[in-house]
Amino acid sequence: MLKKMFNMFIFFCLWSISGVFGVDEVKSVSVTEGESVTLNLDITKTQEGDLKWRFGQFLIATFNTQNNERKYHDDSADGRFRGRLELDQTGSLIITNTTTQHTGLYQVYDRSDINISTFSLTVYAHLPVPVISRDPSQCSSSSSSSSEQNCSLLCSLVNVSDVSVSWFKGNSLLSSISVSDLSISLSLPLEVEYQDNNTYSCVINNPIRNQTTHLNITQLCQPCPEPLHCCGFTEAVIRLVLSALVGVTAVAVLIYDIRSRRLQQKKSLQTSQSHTD
Structure with missing residues (x-):
């Protein structure tokens, strides 16, 4: 018991000395x-x-x-x-x-x-300015019907490390994501209503700096355009072949017509010459 107490006392003394005289x-x-x-x-x-x-x-x-x-x-x-x-x-x-x-x-x-x-x-490293864009998948044919009511956005950064990316509604934090050590690309989504009048901003920051981009809902959140009818591959090939056949037929008819007229003119000329003789 005394030996144990003595060892603890020595440890405490060494710890105290290192705190006073150490680096x-x-x-x-x-x-x-x-x-x-x-x-x-x-x-x-x-x-x-x-x-x-x-x-x-x-x-x-x-x-x-x-x-x-x-x-x-x-x-x-x-x-x-x-x-x-x-x-x-x-x-x-x-x-x-x-x-x-x-x-x-x-x-x-x-x-x-x-x-x-x-x-x-x-x-x-210098902080890039965050880029806010419309989510390109929102207006695809596979998008859900909710896209008719809401606007899906992305705040994106390229080749960044040791940063945090956050969405704010006014001064309130909505969502955030962080990355460290590895340089990668980041995208943080946000969904708002088309007629939303609140102020939104995307902020990127490290421990000593920050960059902010404010969202312009009117500019980015436009209703998706009506999808254009597009034929399938097979139908497109058939249409192309038919178009080619029509074109070839038209050329053949034109050539036939030209030759027929020339032949008729030649016969008429020969007939007129025989009557003269």
């Missing part, structure tokens, strides 16, 4: 692609000697606090930081013209290779 918590930073971002170091923790900035396992920059010498490793990390890194007078790292490839963990080490600061950077 700071990860600082989360988010930006939109194309923006610049600064990963700020705590000046009080800046020590003499070289500070090393790492992106994952890659060394990307070093800063000497004594002579302010800066070195950038442009070929590191597949060259994704080439021409994009700056270090200010405190050793803080500035990344310009960010891309989604700069998303990841950044760590700073002192000359003794002790981690003194950690950042988690997320670079979000």
Whole structure:
């Protein structure tokens, strides 16, 4: 029993010490692609000697606090930081013209290779404007009779990730769908009445940005046109063959008529010549 209590006491002491002297918590930073971002170091923790900035396992920059010498490793990390890194007078790292490839963990080490600061950077792609369109299946021959009363719509996005798409009626959320990690196409349906006078909007958002498209019911929700009669394949082939036969017959009759007239004219000419002789 005493041994168990002693082990618990040691565990508690180690946990307390790690909380006081351990590495700071990860600082989360988010930006939109194309923006610049600064990963700020705590000046009080800046020590003499070289500070090393790492992106994952890659060394990307070093800063000497004594002579302010800066070195950038442009070929590191597949060259994704080439021409994009700056270090200010405190050793803080500035990344310009960010891309989604700069998303990841950044760590700073002192000359003794002790981690003194950690950042988690997320670079979000630009949000596309959501597109609202009429559901093309609504006016098909297989659509239900309910299409005569309601208008079916789709809010669509192409090649997106880490976003949510939502339909709003005024300020009230009607439906929502989210996707993360994988770039895919999204479509979120909505059904409204043709004479609906409420305000609807489709919103796409990530943790730092959003884009909104408002629904124009009058423009998109028109009654389905009357279906045009269309013959089947067999009937179409028969009609085509009949048309071809009629055309061939007409040409044959015309040729026969022309030849008959020429023959008659020839006979008349021969008869007139014989009477003259």
